[in-house]
Amino acid sequence: MRWGRRSEDVAPASAATLPRTAIELRDVAHSYGDRSVLADVSVTLTERRVGVIGGNGSGKSTFARLLNGLVVPSEGSVMVDGLDTRTRGREVRRRVGFVFQDPDAQIVHPTVEEDLAFGPHNQGLPTGEIAQRVEEMLERYGLAGHRDHPAHLLSGGQKQLLAIAGVLVMHPRRIVFDEPTTLLDLANTRRVCRVIDGLEQDVVVVTHHLDLLDGFDRVLVFEDGRVVADGSPGETVPWYEARMG
Amino acid sequence: MLSLYLPGTSPVHRAPAGLKLGVLAGLGIALFAVSRLEVVAGAFVLVLGAGVLGARLPRRALTSQLRPVWIWLVALFGFHLLVTGPLDGAVAVLRLLALVVAAAVVTATTRVTALVAVIERLASPLRIVGVRPARIGLVIAMTLRFIPLVADRAARIREAQAARGAERIRPFMVVPLLVQVLRMATTVGEALDARGADDAPSSRPRRAAAVRSGAPA
Numbered sequence: 333m334r335w336g337r338r339s340e341d342v343a344p345a346s347a348a349t350l351p352r353t354a355i356e357l358r359d360v361a362h363s364y365g366d367r368s369v370l371a372d373v374s375v376t377l378t379e380r381r382v383g384v385i386g387g388n389g390s391g392k393s394t395f396a397r398l399l400n401g402l403v404v405p406s407e408g409s410v411m412v413d414g415l416d417t418r419t420r421g422r423e424v425r426r427r428v429g430f431v432f433q434d435p436d437a438q439i440v441h442p443t444v445e446e447d448l449a450f451g452p453h454n455q456g457l458p459t460g461e462i463a464q465r466v467e468e469m470l471e472r473y474g475l476a477g478h479r480d481h482p483a484h485l486l487s488g489g490q491k492q493l494l495a496i497a498g499v500l501v502m503h504p505r506r507i508v509f510d511e512p513t514t515l516l517d518l519a520n521t522r523r524v525c526r527v528i529d530g531l532e533q534d535v536v537v538v539t540h541h542l543d544l545l546d547g548f549d550r551v552l553v554f555e556d557g558r559v560v561a562d563g564s565p566g567e568t569v570p571w572y573e574a575r576m577g
Numbered sequence: 578m579l580s581l582y583l584p585g586t587s588p589v590h591r592a593p594a595g596l597k598l599g600v601l602a603g604l605g606i607a608l609f610a611v612s613r614l615e616v617v618a619g620a621f622v623l624v625l626g627a628g629v630l631g632a633r634l635p636r637r638a639l640t641s642q643l644r645p646v647w648i649w650l651v652a653l654f655g656f657h658l659l660v661t662g663p664l665d666g667a668v669a670v671l672r673l674l675a676l677v678v679a680a681a682v683v684t685a686t687t688r689v690t691a692l693v694a695v696i697e698r699l700a701s702p703l704r705i706v707g708v709r710p711a712r713i714g715l716v717i718a719m720t721l722r723f724i725p726l727v728a729d730r731a732a733r734i735r736e737a738q739a740a741r742g743a744e745r746i747r748p749f750m751v752v753p754l755l756v757q758v759l760r761m762a763t764t765v766g767e768a769l770d771a772r773g774a775d776d777a778p779s780s781r782p783r784r785a786a787a788v789r790s791g792a793p794a
Contacts, residue, residue, distance in 0.1 A: 402767050422775065430771040437764035440715070440772070442722045443582070446690045454773035480584045480688075484725040498772065 489520030
């Protein structure tokens with residue numbers, strides 16, 4: 333099943349010819365104190381759309397955070413386009429954006445427009461370009477009428493769109509989504525799914541929402557901190573559903 | 578301050594944030610230096626005019642700011658009535674009224690980031706002792722952003738506890754809120770990293786103005 337498209341949701345990203353990204357994890361293990369959360373993970377992600385599924389506590393979110401250097405592995409290495417996340421974290425985070433499960437934790441400025449300008453400003457972009465990018469995001473995601481609204485008064489769906497726009501405005505090459513639809517109702521889930529569907533960037537989506545993965549190029553299944561299945565959605569999703577009972 | 582900004586194109590809206598804050602500070606000093614009723618009353622009428630006519634703010638935007646303080650104004654007038662007399666009471670009340678309305682006009686016509694940018698500029702001399710003014714601005718903006726969020730989480734916890742039979746607030750009820758806030762703080766830290774907060778230039782241009790005008794660098 334593909335999510336129904338609406339033109340305002342699926343306009344391509346402004347960076348017209350985005351280079352592809354390659355993320356390589358070699359013998360990665362990670363633990364928080366004594367608690368091991370990932371072990372023996374070796375994968376290379378070059379596909380445009382990669383899904384990550386698994387039960388609660390299976391290591392999906394830690395895996396996602398490894399991909400843009402928010403977490404560096406306890407063992408092994410993570411390379412993004414040849415850049416080691418352990419030593420080149422800032423450059424990696426400029427290439428790989430991250431959308432969190434809870435948009436409230438990602439929105440750091442009081443109003444919509446100001447929050448959108450935060451990332452490009454940190455990138456040191458000229459003010460004219462910041463303004464242009466912000467306007468583009470406001471229009472594309474239907475937030476123009478809310479530009480001066482306090483972020484805490486937006487609906488859950490609008491907050492998630494703002495969180496996504498706040499990442500897209502930085503023009504990353506790949507975007508990692510950590511359960512972007514978990515806190516949303518059906519209508520907003522569909523809307524966010526359409527937005528992801530329409531992105532020009534490479535994406536990695538961690539989700540419990542299996543329908544979202546239809547049309548993806550590859551799906552990884554995590555269990556107890558290990559990749560236990562890796563293949564197309566047609567192979568992995570039914571296998572995972574059968575395994576979950 | 579958290580959600581009081583009302584977009585507009587009036588001259589007061591367009592005035593620089595630094596000027597508005599300077600006038601507000603000057604007004605505060607002047608009102609406490611002068612104790613003549615006609616001067617204080619004139620200042621009150623002036624700021625009211627600046628809000629309603631100059632900034633074209635709806636009356637509600639100003640009266641809503643007076644609602645939380647009216648009880649204190651009544652108490653202040655009552656105190657002066659008993660201790661010094663009605664004239665001093667009227668001066669004290671009008672002085673506070675003028676300041677509250679003036680502050681309301683400034684916050685309703687100025688974006689938070691414009692105010693934060695002024696604070697960053699004022700803090701720029703601290704750079705010589707290693708302080709990054711942009712960080713101070715970010716902290717202020719984030720404080721304003723997260724106060725309503727934490728209040729909302731606290732309300733949800735109160736509701737959840739009420740649903741389970743807790744009839745009044747007890748000190749231990751703050752524990753789940755602290756846990757939630759600390760957990761959120763971890764994610765916010767990650768989000769700041771992910772959005773390049775560490776890469777921020779040491780001095781921050783006036784973001785809101787830049788965004789609004791679309792002016793080239």
